[in-house]
Structures are given as structure tokens and as C-alpha cells.
Amino acid sequence: MSDRKKVTLTTLFQKMANGEPITWLTGYDYPTAYFHEQAGIDMILVGDSLGMTMLGYDSTLPVTMDDMVRHTAAVRRGAPKAFVIGDMPYMSYQPSVETAIRSAGRFMAETGCDAIKLEGGAEMADRIAGIVAAGIPAMGHLGLTPQSASALGGFRLQGKSALQAKKIVDDAKALEKAGAFCILLELVPDRLCQLITERAEHCIIMSLGSGPHAHGQLLIYHDLFGLYPKFTPRMAKVYGNAGEVILNGVKAYVAEVTSGAFPRPENYFGMKDEEYQELLNLLED
Ligand code: KIV
Secondary structure, three states: OOOOOOOOHHHHHHHHHHOOOEEEEEOOOHHHHHHHHHHOOOEEEEOOOHHHHOOOOOOOOOOOHHHHHHHHHHHHHHOOOOEEEEEOOOOOOOOOHHHHHHHHHHHHHHHOOOEEEOOEOHHHHHHHHHHHHOOOOEEEEEEOOHHHHHHHOOOOOOOOOHHHHHHHHHHHHHHHHHOOOEEEEEOOOHHHHHHHHHHOOOOEEEEEOOOOOOOEEEEOHHHHOOOOOOOOOOOOOOOOOHHHHHHHHHHHHHHHHHHOOOOOHHHOOOOOHHHHHHHHHHHHO
16 A cells, blocks of 8 residues: 555545545554555544543543644654544634634644544634635534534434434535535434435535445544443444454463563573673673
């Protein structure tokens, strides 16, 4: 995959036009991004979900811009060709359009990411428009938006009633009109996702737990491999249990150090007799 071409907005819109599903995963560090790149993933989201998956908070709210910049720069180093999206953390864009442009600019300048994402509907359209006018690709996030989980009544399906669904359809149009190149629909009913996808004109619609009728799919990396100890959401598919592999490995290491089985001679280095003797002589002087 090292001779892979850089994934750009043109690549993504071409895939959308050809009806080829776009692949997207979260990633938060260098080694994971490296594996994503080798596997040929189209996009990597450095989500503020890293507050929960990597830093152990109970929500995404404590995540800072400094946290995001450090992790996004590491992902960029691991995946130079994938389309990397930096997720704007809580209160890095809500206060004003100017705050949003400055935060997005910092993301681009300090991490080398390709675009930014922010949460919210029509009320955030002016932030999207400002960021896009500053020359930065911006995407939206509708449905279950974790930064507003409290206001939404928790981590639950959004847009179940016709009225709520209509608001999400209107929000999607407002973000598209403001210049969002892409919108993520998280945890909305499949038919609502399909409807928004069919109505999108110049905007890529991605699904996270919102069914197959979008231009592509996103999952949280930790959910794929049993790496988040607290829970695995229903929308995730588990592709392997890396958590179990790691736990068994650490248990074996603890047992071997305790018993003296580790380290073995192949795990360390000796010293020539004459050098060792010389060292003893030096120490005696
Ligand atoms: O932070 C994140 O990973 C996200 C996803 C939940 C979409 O925003």
C-alpha cells in the first residue's frame, strides 16, 4: 500500500459518483493509523471519542484542542495517504464563527489533516460556511451528536418520529448549502439515512449505525477489536478480539517475569571477558 495515491476530495467524490462505498474508521495514534493505511482505508477520523477510548473519560467533553492536535498529528505520520479528518472538540467552535475558524486553522496548520468535522445542524451552518470560506474542507455530524448527548437524552437513536426526522433532513440541507463536503449521520433510522443520501446533491453522506444506504460507512476502531472495556454498541461489528490477545499477553508476561522465565539470553546482551575485567580494574583504581 506504500505506492498508494493520496486520497483527496476528488477521490472521495469520484467514489460517490461511481457508487463505490467509502471506507472510514476512527484512529487515534501512529501504529493504528499505519495499519489503516496498509489496509487501504479511504478516511480516518481522529474523533474526540478518543476522550473515552484512549483517555478513559466518561464523555467527550473534557477533550481539549491540545489533545486533538497531538493525536491527529500522530495519525497523519502513520497514514500520509489516507484522508484524515480532525474532530473539533467541545467548545472549540460553539462560541462563535471566529473561534471555529481559528480552531479549524490550528488543526490544519499543526497536524496536516485534510479536513475538520463539527457537530450540529442549521445552528452551526454559519461555522461551516466560515471555515469553508477560509479554505478549509469542513464536514457536519447529525443524529446522535455525543457533545450534546445530555440535551438529546443520552446515547440513543435519533429521528425516530416524523417531526424529529424532518428536522434532521432540514439540518442536512442547511449544512450542505453552507458548503459541507460531507455529513455523518450517527444512529438515525436506515430509511431516514437513505432519504438524506438520495437528496444530497454535492455532499457525501456517511453512516455510523444508520444503515447501508449512505455513500459509505464509519465505525469506531476500538469497537471492531474489543479494545473498549466498558461496552460495545449494537451498531458495531466485532472483527477480532485484540483486547483478549493483549490481556493474555500481559498475563503471560507478568507470570514469566515472576517465575524468572523472562528474560532469556536472546533477550539481552553480554559483554566480552576482557572488557568486563578492564571495567573491574577501573572500578578498583
Ligand atoms: O468522536 C468520534 O469518534 C465521533 C464519532 C462518534 C462519529 O464523532
